[in-house]
Every structure is written in C-alpha cells, then in structure tokens.
Amino acid sequence: MGMxxxxxxxxxxxxxxxxxxxxxxxxxxxxxxxxxxxAWGGADGLVADIIEGQGYEPWANPLxxxxxxxxxxxxxxxxxxxxxxxxxxxxxxxxxxxxTSS
Amino acid sequence: MHIMEGFLxxxxxxxxxxxxxxxxxxxxxxxxxxxxxxxxxxxxxxVAGAFVFVLSSLKLPSVTGSCSHxxxxxxxSVLFGPFIASxxxxxVLVYQALFLAHGGISxxxxxxxxxxxxxxxxxxxxxxxxxxxxxxxxxxxxxxAAFANIVTYVVTxxxxxLAFPAEVGGFMAxxxxxxxxxAITQIPLAxxxxxxxxxxxxxxxxxxxxxxxxxxxxxxxxxxxxREGWA
Numbered sequence: 001m002g003m004x005x006x007x008x009x010x011x012x013x014x015x016x017x018x019x020x021x022x023x024x025x026x027x028x029x030x031x032x033x034x035x036x037x038x039a040w041g042g043a044d045g046l047v048a049d050i051i052e053g054q055g056y057e058p059w060a061n062p063l064x065x066x067x068x069x070x071x072x073x074x075x076x077x078x079x080x081x082x083x084x085x086x087x088x089x090x091x092x093x094x095x096x097x098x099x100t101s102s
Numbered sequence: 103m104h105i106m107e108g109f110l111x112x113x114x115x116x117x118x119x120x121x122x123x124x125x126x127x128x129x130x131x132x133x134x135x136x137x138x139x140x141x142x143x144x145x146x147x148x149v150a151g152a153f154v155f156v157l158s159s160l161k162l163p164s165v166t167g168s169c170s171h172x173x174x175x176x177x178x179s180v181l182f183g184p185f186i187a188s189x190x191x192x193x194v195l196v197y198q199a200l201f202l203a204h205g206g207i208s209x210x211x212x213x214x215x216x217x218x219x220x221x222x223x224x225x226x227x228x229x230x231x232x233x234x235x236x237x238x239x240x241x242x243x244x245x246x247a248a249f250a251n252i253v254t255y256v257v258t259x260x261x262x263x264l265a266f267p268a269e270v271g272g273f274m275a276x277x278x279x280x281x282x283x284x285a286i287t288q289i290p291l292a293x294x295x296x297x298x299x300x301x302x303x304x305x306x307x308x309x310x311x312x313x314x315x316x317x318x319x320x321x322x323x324x325x326x327x328x329r330e331g332w333a
Contacts, residue, residue, distance in 0.1 A: 022163050040168060050283075062199070064200065094310045
C-alpha cells in the first residue's frame, strides 16, 4: 500500500523541479541588462529566424492568422478544453459505470 | 512546434506528402476496422485523441529559454498502433494549421511524418520490445511517450536540414543547429509528457482494464499484477 501513489509522487516531484528550474532560469534572463530579444519565445520562431536569415522567403502564408495574441490564446485554450472535456467525460463515465455495477 | 507554412521549398514539401500519404490512408482503414469490430474501445480512442489535443496545445517553457509543446501521440500509438495514431495527429495538425497559423497546409505532409508517423512508430516499437522483455508496462509507456516526443523533433530537424543545408558544413551542420534548438528544448518536455501519459495509463488500467485486454495491449494476468502492484 505504501507505493500506491508512487507514480503520482514522482510526477509531482518532477513538475515542481521543472517549475523551479524555470523560475531560476527566468530570473537569470530577466537580470540581463538591456536585453531586447524576447525570452521564452517559441522554438519554431528561432528556427524560422535562422532560415530567413539565410535569405529564404517562405513561399506560402497561413490562410488565416489569429488577429491578436488574445485570440490565439483563446483558440489554444479551446483546443485544450475540447480535449479535457472528452477525457473527463470518458473517465467519469467509466468510474460511474464501475461504481454502479459493483 | 511544427514546420511553419511555406517553410519547406519544392520538392521537399511534396516528397513528405508522398511519403506520409500511404501511412495515413492505412490509418483510416485501421480506424474503420477498429470502429466496426471493437465498438467498446471507442471511448478509449476518444481519450487517446483528446490527449493529443490537450498536450499539443500546451506550450511549455524549457531549460533553453524557449517554449515548445508535447505531442501526446505516444498514448494513441501504444494503445491502437502507429497507423491510427497518425490519423489522430492529422486531426490536430489540421486544426492548428487552419485556426492557429501553427504549422501549415503546405508543410502538413512533413509535420505528419514527424509527429504522426516517426514518433508513434518509435513509441510502438519501444512498447512492443518492453512487453517482450517483460518490463513493467508503466515504465515502458513512459519511455514510449517520451521518445515519441523527442523523435518528432529530431525528425523535424532532419527535414529542415535536408531542405536547408548550411553553406559551410552542409546537411550535418544544419542538422546540429536545428537539433540544438528543437531537440534540446524538447528533452525536459518529453520527460513530463512520458510521466503524464504513464499516469493516465495507470488510471486506465485501474478503471477499464477489460478494454486494454480486449485490444491486446496487456494480458489479463498483467492487468491484475499492475492493479495490485507498484503502479
């Protein structure tokens, strides 16, 4: 029984460790004076900068782009919400079915 | 982090479409067969798809000072095989390309190849090998999901390096540059993804082991061992 929540504890410890590393790293980045480049941007943006720096022009543009950062986070949140709803629904259904049958 | 719209020149974007298409078509066939023969596994399929949705929407900060996101494809691949996982990845990639300008339609073939094929194939291979070796499934799932994530970005770096070899050092130099940005950012995220998916697998074993047994992911005996034991 002692190891019943072993995996949960491992997950919690790792998440706390990563949050701590993030805070330390962030403090180091914020402490750099006169920094004009944006920290914590997307890795894909960094790669795009390198490729465009070699003189490449993307030959196609997205059909539609979220008009602002707010709209973009809305759509990302919506994506997560749809997924989370489905997961919660199915797990709840299984749990309910199990409780009723036993 | 997928290859952005227009960022693969001819002939590369066509090549990746051609390579990915047969796999995805096989995926649709496998999916149709599964829906017909295993209706009780549909909620589990929905969970696997939903995990790709949730995890690939979370852009997480990494030790490199930039952000990237998990892929979530490992779970679907371990449960339903890499063909069906490629269809789950396709749905998410189309959503993100159309609504979020993340990835792109011209680069869809390349992005399916990395996230929907290469990652899931490696995850499936790890899971099968672990099962044969008799390793605890929870541990195997951790590695399968984490490597699905890493491999996705190693392949993305490979695809970009093929299309954009460096003037000095050529393909290898480019591959190291892109790999350093993508793959290294990805390592901590892969560990988190592996752990989260292992945890979910544990809950599925606790709540609905009969589906896992029915679709052949684990045996009856292993399910009982897992429910009693460590995980």
